[in-house]
Amino acid sequence: MAKSNDYHQQVQIQRTQRIREICKELPDACSDFFFAISQTTSALTRLAYAYDLRLFFQYLTLEQSAFSGVDPRLITVEQIGKITARQLRDFQDYLTQYIKQNSDQGAETIINNHELGIMRKLCAVRSFFEFLFSNEKIPANIATLVPLPKLHEKPILYLEKEEVERLLEAAESGIGLTKRQKKYQNITKSRDVAILSLFLGTGIRVSELVGIDIDDIDFSINGFVVTRKGGNQTILYFPETVAENLQAYLRERRGIEALPGDENALFLSLQRRRITQRAVEMLVKKYAVIAAPLKKKISPHKLRSTFGTSLYQETGDIYLVADVLGHADVNTTRKHYAAMSDQRKREAAKRVVLPENRVKSNEFEESADDE
Numbered sequence: 001m002a003k004s005n006d007y008h009q010q011v012q013i014q015r016t017q018r019i020r021e022i023c024k025e026l027p028d029a030c031s032d033f034f035f036a037i038s039q040t041t042s043a044l045t046r047l048a049y050a051y052d053l054r055l056f057f058q059y060l061t062l063e064q065s066a067f068s069g070v071d072p073r074l075i076t077v078e079q080i081g082k083i084t085a086r087q088l089r090d091f092q093d094y095l096t097q098y099i100k101q102n103s104d105q106g107a108e109t110i111i112n113n114h115e116l117g118i119m120r121k122l123c124a125v126r127s128f129f130e131f132l133f134s135n136e137k138i139p140a141n142i143a144t145l146v147p148l149p150k151l152h153e154k155p156i157l158y159l160e161k162e163e164v165e166r167l168l169e170a171a172e173s174g175i176g177l178t179k180r181q182k183k184y185q186n187i188t189k190s191r192d193v194a195i196l197s198l199f200l201g202t203g204i205r206v207s208e209l210v211g212i213d214i215d216d217i218d219f220s221i222n223g224f225v226v227t228r229k230g231g232n233q234t235i236l237y238f239p240e241t242v243a244e245n246l247q248a249y250l251r252e253r254r255g256i257e258a259l260p261g262d263e264n265a266l267f268l269s270l271q272r273r274r275i276t277q278r279a280v281e282m283l284v285k286k287y288a289v290i291a292a293p294l295k296k297k298i299s300p301h302k303l304r305s306t307f308g309t310s311l312y313q314e315t316g317d318i319y320l321v322a323d324v325l326g327h328a329d330v331n332t333t334r335k336h337y338a339a340m341s342d343q344r345k346r347e348a349a350k351r352v353v354l355p356e357n358r359v360k361s362n363e364f365e366e367s368a369d370d371e
Helices: 006-024 029-036 043-063 077-081 085-096 115-134 161-173 179-202 240-253 277-291 300-317 318-325 330-351 358-370
Strands: 095-102 107-112 223-227 233-237
Touching: 006 043, 029 115, 043 085, 043 115, 085 095, 085 107, 085 115, 115 318, 161 179, 161 277, 179 240, 179 300, 223 330, 240 277, 277 300, 300 318, 318 330
Parallel strands: none
Antiparallel strands: 095 107, 223 233
16 A cells, blocks of 8 residues: 655645744644644644734734734743733634735735634633643633533435536536636546545545655556555545546546646646646536535535545444545444434435324224213
8 A cells, every 4th residue: 555655745744844834923832732633643733733822912913912913923821821811702703703814916805713712712722721821821721611612413415316417527528617617617627526526436535645646546446546545555446437437537638648746647737747635626616516506515524524424424434434534433324324323214214104003093982972
């Protein structure tokens, strides 16, 4: 299974470099924090923490008088230790809506966060305070006094069978596309069909899909090597329909000379570079609008949910679904698909028809006669 991980190594390097750049804007204590968690977290997780901590310290200097005008880089551990639970609660409220400065364009963007976004940012701050407290750098961990927002379960958004058929038909024929979109679809349809069918046939993540190389695929077993979020590799298998779509695309792909550095990338952009996550997201959205116009937020992740939903409906095996989707904890899978079990139970109750209970009916008639 071992293979060259050039693409994934480059992604890790880029993320690590970005973390170091952000740390230059933050107090020294943040660098100590990232070093401490470097062996137990992925670069992607640390990068998300870096963005969240930068936002937290920007909030302090912009919204809290005690830190007004202070350069975040000069905030000391002693000052951090004096941050109050009230200030953290104010930060939680601030996260619901704040203005982000776009330094490159000199413009401003209003950012709205819902429960999940707020919770993720608070978790980053909590982890930072926990590190400082456990290493005796601050006298108390006041972050524990601020409760995380309650998450409300949302129904799984996925495509029905007819919508899946329309999605693939749109990518194959271009039906429903604008004249301009059809111009590009004529060039990319084999690639687009292969990408969509790979999502729907394997439940792969978009970050995993863009990292696939040509030599990762083995058609003798209808499988391919995939590098999961944590960096571990595994083999995913695909059905024959997906194999046919991949082979059709590969016949075209081998005739394209990719730019240096992306020669082995499976999916290429029109610029002959490895396709980006953003490009794949836009691709899915373009066809999803045609296939399911009332479902406004169909994304690669929703196609992954479509696969997971279909697999669970067919097998009822939550552990199999968790394994194929690459969930480290089966409870993550159960949380998303458990509601479907109740739905199936209710459906079973509706389908079982019992004969009328004549005993009770006769007893009622006899009691009526007595009266």
